[in-house]
Amino acid sequence: MSMNQTTETPAERRYREGMELNNVQARAEERAAEHLREAAGALQMRFAWCWDHGALHHFPTREDPWCTARWSWLEGNSETDALADKEVRHGDAKFLHQLPDAEQLKLITRQDSP
Ligand SMILES: [Zn+2]
Missing domain, CATH: 1.20.5 (Single alpha-helices involved in coiled-coils or other helix-helix interfaces)
Structure with missing residues (x-):
């Protein structure tokens, strides 16, 4: 066997x-x-405030940011945290012209990818 x-x-x-x-x-x-x-x-997001669209942007971490306008990265893993961070850093400013001149200049002349 x-x-x-x-x-x-x-x-x-x-x-x-x-x-x-x-x-x-x-x-x-x-x-x-x-x-x-x-x-x-694939679902992981980074948040940024867009000064041209005056809105919060969600960028998938694995992809290049889809918005080519001027925006600033925000800290936080949720929309709520990101908006709180935006408040701390930039207050009520929504669009580029509402930022202090120095901030505007920094965003406009930024050569490196953020
Ligand atoms: Zn945008």
């Missing part, structure tokens, strides 16, 4: 099958976790 099969007791067989099932389950869980990390990464 065949090799190992004949020497394996029913208890050993149940144990082996249990272990195999555990491995399959562990691999499936690993894959699921990987998919979740992927999805979370």
Whole structure:
């Protein structure tokens, strides 16, 4: 007859099958976790205030910012936090001309990508 099969007791067989099932389950869980990390990464956003659109922008962290106007990065992982940071840094200013001259100049002459 065949090799190992004949020497394996029913208890050993149940144990082996249990272990195999555990491995399959562990691999499936690993894959699921990987998919979740992927999805979370794709959804991750950075926030910026746009001085031309006078609005909060959401930029996916994995992509180049889609707005080519003048904007400033904001700290925070949520819209609420980002808006609070904008308030602290720039007060009620919404558009470029509402900023102090020095700030405007900095934004206008910025050569590097922000
Ligand atoms: Zn914009």
